[in-house]
Amino acid sequence: MKKPFLYSIGAYFFITMLVAYPWHMLVFHEKYMAMGAFTRGEPIMPFGMLAVILQAIVFAYFYPLYYKHHGGGAPLVRGIQFGLFLGMTVWTVMVFATAAKFKIEPVRHFVLLGTAFQILQFTLVGAAIGLIHGKSSD
Numbered sequence: 001m002k003k004p005f006l007y008s009i010g011a012y013f014f015i016t017m018l019v020a021y022p023w024h025m026l027v028f029h030e031k032y033m034a035m036g037a038f039t040r041g042e043p044i045m046p047f048g049m050l051a052v053i054l055q056a057i058v059f060a061y062f063y064p065l066y067y068k069h070h071g072g073g074a075p076l077v078r079g080i081q082f083g084l085f086l087g088m089t090v091w092t093v094m095v096f097a098t099a100a101k102f103k104i105e106p107v108r109h110f111v112l113l114g115t116a117f118q119i120l121q122f123t124l125v126g127a128a129i130g131l132i133h134g135k136s137s138d
Contacts, residue, residue: 004133005060011128012056016121020052023117031113036104059086063129072135079130080123087122094118 024032032038059082066082067075095114104110 004064007132008060008063008129009053009056011132012059012125013052015124015128016052016056019117019121019124023120028113031109035106035110036102037098037110039102055090059083059125059129062086063133067130067133075130075134076127077130079126079128079133081126083122083124083126083129084119087118087126090122091115091118 029038063079063082066085067073067078070078070081072078091114095111095118098104098114099107099110
């Protein structure tokens with residue numbers, strides 16, 4: 001395996017953990033609890049970590065293909081574009097599908113918080129992956 005692929009997986013995992021834990025468990029934890037978004041006393045952390053690792057592998061694999069398909073360009077910009085583009089798939093599940101399956105009130109607040117988190121996460125992750133690959137994906 002090439003180093004950019006492995007570094008991209010690591011960057012996705014660490015950035016996501018550095019942003020997700022404080023966001024969900026410290027800063028907005030009480031708000032999520034009050035909305036009914038968290039119904040489990042203790043999250044099953046191995047499942048969450050597995051989800052993040054699998055997402056990381058997908059992002060790391062597809063970034064070079066995205067970069068090449070779009071004709072190269074500034075790695076930082078392409079990385080952010082890629083992160084937000086592919087992040088939409090995660091966003092739909094994390095925000096809309098979750099709101100559809102669970103009694104979360106008010107839904108509008110959940111959607112706004114979830115969307116803000118996903119934009120932050122995928123902007124940072126995309127930027128990191130773009131910079132890791134640099135122009136080597138040409």
